[in-house]
Amino acid sequence: SIFRHARFETSFAKPNALPDSSEPEIAFVGRSNAGKSSAINTLVGHNRLAFVSKTPGRTQLINFFRLPSGVALVDLPGFGYAQVPEPIRRQWQDLLEKYLTRRPNVIGLIHIMDSRHPLTHLDRQLLDWFTPSGRPVHILLTKSDKLTRGPAAQTLMDVRRELAQWGPAVTAQLFSSLKKTGMEETERVVTNWLES
Ligand code: GDP
Numbered sequence: 001s002i003f004r005h006a007r008f009e010t011s012f013a014k015p016n017a018l019p020d021s022s023e024p025e026i027a028f029v030g031r032s033n034a035g036k037s038s039a040i041n042t043l044v045g046h047n048r049l050a051f052v053s054k055t056p057g058r059t060q061l062i063n064f065f066r067l068p069s070g071v072a073l074v075d076l077p078g079f080g081y082a083q084v085p086e087p088i089r090r091q092w093q094d095l096l097e098k099y100l101t102r103r104p105n106v107i108g109l110i111h112i113m114d115s116r117h118p119l120t121h122l123d124r125q126l127l128d129w130f131t132p133s134g135r136p137v138h139i140l141l142t143k144s145d146k147l148t149r150g151p152a153a154q155t156l157m158d159v160r161r162e163l164a165q166w167g168p169a170v171t172a173q174l175f176s177s178l179k180k181t182g183m184e185e186t187e188r189v190v191t192n193w194l195e196s
Pocket of ligand 1: 030032033034036037142145176178179
């Protein structure tokens with residue numbers, strides 16, 4: 001897997017603190033509790049590289065994981081946790097927007113959504129921020145093990161139809177960290193990003 005041998009590098013509390021880098025970055029975003037940490041751990045083949053939260057919305061850090069190739073996997077803070085006070089929530093959105101719109105070496109976004117609740121208001125907001133750059137977004141509809149085959153396929157079709165409004169650079173697939181399904185498809189997509 002192209003994600004193997006990722007190592008934790010460093011964390012940042014503010015996007016302004018990020019040093020400029022010319023190494024390609026693949027950013028992971030998602031609503032809090034959507035399954036982002038689990039998906040990262042599954043892709044890198046590591047049980048606890050990204051911290052799976054017991055308290056949703058607690059981590060507000062940007063975590064950097066480095067692959068041997070030099071590519072960085074960037075774990076952005078989960079957003080949309082309802083219990084968080086409004087000023088803090090706004091701060092998170094600000095952080096995400098700054099990272100997504102002002103970081104030229106981000107080559108693509110892996111956007112994690114719970115397959116039972118895809119494309120929430122904040123997910124759409126995020127697509128609005130990032131897609132004008134023309135860079136690709138690949139959506140993992142995760143926890144797909146919680147759906148039976150028919151509804152899962154239907155969800156994927158519905159989401160893909162909706163995604164057309166953000167253009168052809170936004171793609172989607174089913175994923176399950178529990179069943180470890182969908183990893184090869186994600187690897188193929190990201191390999192294409194790195195080669196183009
Ligand atoms: P994050 O807040 O987006 O990083 O989400 P986590 O990775 O911490 O996961 C949130 C909760 O969903 C945890 O209880 C996980 O065990 C669970 N979860 C994550 N991925 C899956 C999955 O693919 N299938 C199932 N059934 N549960 C999952």
